[in-house]
Amino acid sequence: METDKQELKKQIDELHASYSEQIKAIEALNSEKHLDDQILQSEEIRQVFMDGLKSAKTEVCIISPWVSKKLVKDTYKSCFEELAKNNVVTKIIYGYGDPASTKYLDNKRRLENSREAIKEIKRIYQKLGKDYLLRVLESDTHDKLFIKDNEWYLIGSMNLLSSGIDHQNDNKELAEKRHNSKTVDIYIIMFFKDV
Numbered sequence: 001m002e003t004d005k006q007e008l009k010k011q012i013d014e015l016h017a018s019y020s021e022q023i024k025a026i027e028a029l030n031s032e033k034h035l036d037d038q039i040l041q042s043e044e045i046r047q048v049f050m051d052g053l054k055s056a057k058t059e060v061c062i063i064s065p066w067v068s069k070k071l072v073k074d075t076y077k078s079c080f081e082e083l084a085k086n087n088v089v090t091k092i093i094y095g096y097g098d099p100a101s102t103k104y105l106d107n108k109r110r111l112e113n114s115r116e117a118i119k120e121i122k123r124i125y126q127k128l129g130k131d132y133l134l135r136v137l138e139s140d141t142h143d144k145l146f147i148k149d150n151e152w153y154l155i156g157s158m159n160l161l162s163s164g165i166d167h168q169n170d171n172k173e174l175a176e177k178r179h180n181s182k183t184v185d186i187y188i189i190m191f192f193k194d195v
Contacts, residue, residue: 065096066162067117095138
């Protein structure tokens, strides 16, 4: 009887140790999995976006209602050049407001300016003979989204291709960077399958 108790205690201890190891392994995986998920504000958003553009290897997908020619020339030109040189497919959806239906003069002006900025981006790719890598869709959208290599996405309030950060009058932008392959797949299907 004493032997049975000892054997039972030994089995319980082994199960407990195994269970504890499994719990630790699961916790480690969970913490690693979400290690890079972040809530970002203002300048942090711009930095993560720039880092994503600079580190992309296969594809970037961008939705920005407005596109600033000045921001493209002054801030993003070298990023787009590197994307083209590295054969990274670049998909851009832009264009908040259809000029035929837009009631507000400011929206019409901003849409026209966005078109000029997109032409500037196209020139970058054409100059490098890589215009086949750039895919652009003008769409009446107010979404703001960036996807890097189907690995992670950035979604929030900042118009990524038009908002400059004014440090004296901070816009208080907010975004979330997430590593979630299922959500990335959904966004690709929702927005970029025809781009």
